[in-house]
Amino acid sequence: MEFKKPTSLLDVPTHYCPGCGHGIVQRLVGEVIDELGIREKTIGTAPVGCAVLLYDYFDCDIIECSHGRSPAVATGIKRVLPDRVVFTYQGDGDLAAIGTAETIHVANRGENITIIFVNNAIYGMTGGQMAPTTITGQRTTTTQEGRGQNQEGPPLKVCELLASLDGVTYLERVAVSTPKDIMRAKKAVKKAFQNQIDEKGFSLVEVLSMCPTDWKVSSTAAVDFVNNEMKEVFPLGVFKDEK
Amino acid sequence: MTKEMKLVIAGFGGQGVVVAGNILARACMAEGKNITGMVSYGAEMRGGTANSTIVISDTWIASPIVEKPDVAIVLNQPSLDKFEERMAPKGLIVINTSMTEREVERADLEVIKVNATEIAHQLGNVRVANIVALGAFLGHTHILEMSSMIGAIEALFSQKKPGLIEINDKALRAGAEVMVNA
Amino acid sequence: MSATTAPGHTETGKKLLLKGNELMVRAAIEAGCRFFAGYPITPQNEVPEYMSQLMPKVGGTFVQAESEIAAINMIFGASAAGARCMTSSSSPGISLKQEGISYIASAELPCVIANVQRGGPGLGNIRASQADYFQAVKGGGHGDYRLIVLAPASLDELQDLTMNAFDYADYYRNPVMILADGLLGQMAEPVDARPYEPILELPEKDFVLDGCKGREARVIKTLFLRPPKALVTHNMRLQKKYETIASELQLCENVQTDDAELVIAAYGMTARIAKGAVDMARQAGMKVGLIRPITLWPFPGPAFMEVAGTAKKLLVVEMSSGQFIEDVKLATECNIPVEFLGMGGGWYPTPENIFEKISAIYDK
Numbered sequence: 001m002e003f004k005k006p007t008s009l010l011d012v013p014t015h016y017c018p019g020c021g022h023g024i025v026q027r028l029v030g031e032v033i034d035e036l037g038i039r040e041k042t043i044g045t046a047p048v049g050c051a052v053l054l055y056d057y058f059d060c061d062i063i064e065c066s067h068g069r070s071p072a073v074a075t076g077i078k079r080v081l082p083d084r085v086v087f088t089y090q091g092d093g094d095l096a097a098i099g100t101a102e103t104i105h106v107a108n109r110g111e112n113i114t115i116i117f118v119n120n121a122i123y124g125m126t127g128g129q130m131a132p133t134t135i136t137g138q139r140t141t142t143t144q145e146g147r148g149q150n151q152e153g154p155p156l157k158v159c160e161l162l163a164s165l166d167g168v169t170y171l172e173r174v175a176v177s178t179p180k181d182i183m184r185a186k187k188a189v190k191k192a193f194q195n196q197i198d199e200k201g202f203s204l205v206e207v208l209s210m211c212p213t214d215w216k217v218s219s220t221a222a223v224d225f226v227n228n229e230m231k232e233v234f235p236l237g238v239f240k241d242e243k
Numbered sequence: 244m245t246k247e248m249k250l251v252i253a254g255f256g257g258q259g260v261v262v263a264g265n266i267l268a269r270a271c272m273a274e275g276k277n278i279t280g281m282v283s284y285g286a287e288m289r290g291g292t293a294n295s296t297i298v299i300s301d302t303w304i305a306s307p308i309v310e311k312p313d314v315a316i317v318l319n320q321p322s323l324d325k326f327e328e329r330m331a332p333k334g335l336i337v338i339n340t341s342m343t344e345r346e347v348e349r350a351d352l353e354v355i356k357v358n359a360t361e362i363a364h365q366l367g368n369v370r371v372a373n374i375v376a377l378g379a380f381l382g383h384t385h386i387l388e389m390s391s392m393i394g395a396i397e398a399l400f401s402q403k404k405p406g407l408i409e410i411n412d413k414a415l416r417a418g419a420e421v422m423v424n425a
Numbered sequence: 426m427s428a429t430t431a432p433g434h435t436e437t438g439k440k441l442l443l444k445g446n447e448l449m450v451r452a453a454i455e456a457g458c459r460f461f462a463g464y465p466i467t468p469q470n471e472v473p474e475y476m477s478q479l480m481p482k483v484g485g486t487f488v489q490a491e492s493e494i495a496a497i498n499m500i501f502g503a504s505a506a507g508a509r510c511m512t513s514s515s516s517p518g519i520s521l522k523q524e525g526i527s528y529i530a531s532a533e534l535p536c537v538i539a540n541v542q543r544g545g546p547g548l549g550n551i552r553a554s555q556a557d558y559f560q561a562v563k564g565g566g567h568g569d570y571r572l573i574v575l576a577p578a579s580l581d582e583l584q585d586l587t588m589n590a591f592d593y594a595d596y597y598r599n600p601v602m603i604l605a606d607g608l609l610g611q612m613a614e615p616v617d618a619r620p621y622e623p624i625l626e627l628p629e630k631d632f633v634l635d636g637c638k639g640r641e642a643r644v645i646k647t648l649f650l651r652p653p654k655a656l657v658t659h660n661m662r663l664q665k666k667y668e669t670i671a672s673e674l675q676l677c678e679n680v681q682t683d684d685a686e687l688v689i690a691a692y693g694m695t696a697r698i699a700k701g702a703v704d705m706a707r708q709a710g711m712k713v714g715l716i717r718p719i720t721l722w723p724f725p726g727p728a729f730m731e732v733a734g735t736a737k738k739l740l741v742v743e744m745s746s747g748q749f750i751e752d753v754k755l756a757t758e759c760n761i762p763v764e765f766l767g768m769g770g771g772w773y774p775t776p777e778n779i780f781e782k783i784s785a786i787y788d789k
């Protein structure tokens with residue numbers, strides 16, 4: 001088997017740290033765009049956070065948005081160009097903290113877009129502060145004794161939250177911490193794009209991902225953290241799948 | 244009319260002050276007069292009185308603001324309380340005696356009394372009290388031709404509520420009659 | 426005052442009686458605006474309301490956004506996708522939009538933003554105000570950027586400038602703000618509905634993100650990390666564009682300034698009211714004129730300097746506590762005395778107020 005970059009991704013090295021999950025997730029998105037043959041009709045949004053440089057890696061039209069506002073920007077694009085494919089790629093701070101209102105309302109309006117939500121339980125780009133999805137007890141630079149000591153509340157569960165909204169078509173939580181998980185993740189990403197092509201409405205895939213640098217652990221320990229800790233708090237599975 | 248006339252129509256929400264202002268403004272437009280109009284908005288509309296203010300002039304109008312009305316058409320008691328004291332000296336006040344409980348207190352004001360709601364009720368629709376009061380004002384001042392007013396009424400209602408044209412025409416004439424007979 | 430009988434966009438040629446807010450919607454749609462996102466706030470509510478009625482009739486999109494922030498970001502997206510687009514709000518809502526405006530300015534995307542100003546600071550009140558002058562012309566959001574700021578003084582001019590705003594936005598690839606106020610938005614006066622005709626030769630939109638079929642993929646971004654001087658280069662280019670705009674787009678009205686000893690400086694509705702005071706003063710034998718910037722940015726500095734060369738004194742009138750006056754003093758380099766009449770918080774000048782002030786300072 002030949003290992004090639006998807007056409008939808010540029011052949012350049014990324015800035016992601018060793019062991020980071022973003023590279024895997026972006027590859028999955030690139031493969032799906034290739035397989036669906038939609039590169040030339042796709043517009044993606046880049047978030048604020050580690051994935052901000054996404055526009056240097058994808059070979060399709062990309063707009064970089066302000067922190068948390070990708071769903072609103074995507075709404076503007078999709079409503080003007082309803083026959084194009086529009087996806088957002090957002091991290092946990094972007095989607096579940098500063099952009100919570102945009103997330104809930106884009107979902108509730110049932111905008112026919114695809115959201116790829118990378119949950120690594122930390123603010124990566126800014127250096128390891130608490131994310132809305134940081135798990136209880138997890139140490140970060142702003143929860144040095146572990147989340148839960150200073151009334152931070154428990155981690156926010158995005159799929160569970162959005163599942164209650166009637167406007168939502170498809171929600172699934174996956175991971176990229178094992179080969180099996182990655183295969184499952186690709187299926188979910190593909191379904192989320194296919195739904196949009198089929199005009200089925202709003203789809204979001206939450207991807208549990210590794211951040212060894214800001215978790216301050218080795219790459220293998222980061223994989224273990226996703227498998228043993230994060231999956232406990234954020235169970236994998238389909239949360240909504242409207243036909 | 245030699246100068247600007249600043250006019251306010253005030254009443255409860257639902258007494259049709261906006262519609263009355265609209266008809267008056269359109270009749271003025273039909274006669275080539277300059278007008279500006281404003282209606283109370285936002286929190287001003289909650290509780291008590293709503294109002295429509297119109298400036299009518301033969302020349303260019305600098306400001307749409309009516310701080311001291313020359314003319315007030317007041318359809319209820321709170322509007323009388325609010326606008327009597329604010330009126331310009333020697334202004335003209337038209338009061339709907341069916342809905343006001345006291346006389347006008349200022350001696351300098353010219354007062355026209357019309358039992359507009361009662362007349363509207365007799366005509367078969369209390370909601371045209373606003374137009375009865377407008378009719379009384381025009382019957383007294385003659386600043387506009389009746390035909391301009393009737394044209395404005397027809398233009399306003401012809402598309403969506405043609406059934407209301409006749410009763411509004413009647414209300415306008417009935418108000419004007421009151422003044423002829425007074 | 427005519428919400429119940431609001432006409433459609435097909436009334437070109439007719440005499441319209443609409444509120445300023447409604448007229449602005451009509452003019453925008455006439456000019457080809459096909460995407461609007463906004464949020465309710467008094468005194469601009471007629472804008473989203475009327476947009477929601479008219480947009481579907483022309484195949485356009487109206488979105489009642491979940492927030493002012495979402496609304497401006499929907500505009501960011503719609504503009505990137507190539508639509509003529511617009512949002513509107515009133516002062517507190519415009520404050521919320523500032524982050525998005527900064528991004529749009531940096532990304533050089535065309536759009537129109539209307540601010541139907543109300544009293545501030547804070548929640549303020551819902552009366553008209555001009556206290557967002559600094560915010561509109563000096564920045565508002567972060568970074569070195571400029572908005573083209575238009576200040577209509579009548580409904581007729583509101584119709585023209587709303588249409589022109591879309592052309593300026595497309596021509597310069599820059600956000601344009603219509604700086605109105607609660608008086609202009611809420612008042613009605615007869616206006617001849619006119620058809621839209623472009624006033625500029627508009628460039629092709631070669632930035633649009635509509636999928637990279639048959640071309641290289643495009644990126645719209647505002648982050649410039651590498652090389653280290655990338656942001657400097659970007660900013661220098663922006664500044665060059667602003668210099669071009671400043672040299673090409675200064676609009677100003679002079680009223681009887683030729684022989685005037687005292688010239689009133691005012692913009693928007695205040696200027697209209699001040700014109701009434703000029704008439705009163707002239708009747709009283711005083712040589713009074715009016716200078717009214719129509720573009721607040723770029724500020725028509727040379728026109729002010731010219732007036733400062735002939736008049737003895739200026740009187741600035743504004744519905745705020747002294748913001749516009751700073752630009753007047755800068756533009757005239759304080760060559761002649763500048764008197765002031767203004768207040769924040771929903772204070773409306775009357776022609777009589779202004780005449781009184783004129784009388785008090787004319788001979789002093």
